[in-house]
Amino acid sequence: MSMPMIPGYIHDTFTNTLADDWPKPAAELPARLWPAQALYSISPDPMGWLTVEEQYFTPNEQGGKGCVLISPENHASALQDTSWIGRTLGNVGVWSDGTFVNGLTSADENLGSEFFVHARRPSGAILPVIEINLPFLWYWDAFPVTDGWSYLNRAGRNQDLIRYQVTDESWKVEVRALELRQFLASSNLSAVVQIDHTLKTDAEEFQRVDDELENDWAHLAFHALLDERPNWLFHPRLQRPARLQPDDLPLKICRLKRNELQKRGGVHKLRLERGLTKESLALEAGLSRNMVISLEWGNKSTAYDGCGI
Known part of the structure; x- marks a missing residue:
């Protein structure tokens, strides 16, 4: 190719970023908590x-x-x-x-x-x-x-x-x-x-x-x-x-009942209902992303050992 x-590609092009479009929403919000640097890195071009x-x-x-x-x-x-x-x-x-x-x-x-x-x-x-x-x-x-x-x-x-x-x-x-x-x-x-x-x-x-x-x-x-x-x-x-969704957190896989884990798709359904990604659920539950994937496909043996169910 x-x-x-x-x-x-050859000449500099100045594009807008989300930092240009999205100012800090509240005066009382501490400035260090606003993700300005992350917003500067997001651009449509x-x-x-x-x-x-x-x-x-x-x-x-x-x-x-x-x-x-x-x-x-x-x-x-x-x-x-x-x-x-x-x-x-x-x-x-x-x-x-x-x-x-x-x-x-x-x-x-x-x-x-x-x-x-x-x-x-x-x-x-x-x-x-x-x-x-x-x-x-x-x-x-x-x-x-x-x-x-x-x-x-x-x-x-x-x-x-x-x-x-x-x-x-x-x-x-x-x-x-x-x-x-x-x-x-x-x-x-x-x-x-x-x-x-x-x-x-x-x-x-x-x-x-x-x-x-x-x-x-x-x-x-x-x-x-x-x-x-x-x-x-x-x-x-x-x-x-x-x-x-902050109100849904933390969602702990360990709190799910055994029959919910045993039912294929049970974890997947619950995760989608709460609007969580596999990565987010793994972080909040203290598990690896691969374990979450394993649970969603019905491979549940590792979950019981880790959660003491």
Whole structure:
């Protein structure tokens, strides 16, 4: 493939970001709790490196990102609310009624989406494995390199296409935004980047703050509230589009009755009812994402050992 021929590839292009469109909602909200830096990184016309898959957890922060592909005609439907889409992408399984799910496409809430990227931990793997949409790699005739993928540009030189960092408990996958945009234009697809971000920090007392932004290319929700434990604040869920409902948290898998776990799809149904992603449920329940996936497909032995059920 040739180098991307997108305006701004050679010449600087100044694009707006969510920081331009979404000011801090309440004067009494401590400034350090408003995710200004994260908002500056979100743009309808990204340049440079774009994070498309991420999971992180520290004593003060937790969250992640995901990316799925949709048809342009589904833009409005994808941004109707802030719930995650493409929940079953990247997971293969057979339901009790014989339905086979290949993990490449999804029709959550009648919104068709396609797999683009995820981190998966196969049985026996030491670290999570990063898997990428194959048509995207084929489009650029990409080849694997250490911690990523590259391709040959028009000048015959190696060009970075994808790079990632992976540890046992966290990962980050970035793609060159202009190459992704050229692929999307050629394949008549759009990418939806979905974000969860929660900050915990000491803070003086303040009234709960809830705010929401919706425009023609993004839909995000922000919630700031004091936790029931003194001096802790749960900062906001920043998503595009994705939401954690604070009133539903924490949802503990360990509290589910044995028959709910044994019923195939029981955990999946409960998670969807609460608007949680697999990653968010795993973080809140103190489990791994793979364990949540295992529970949703009916493999429940590990849950009993960990929860003492």
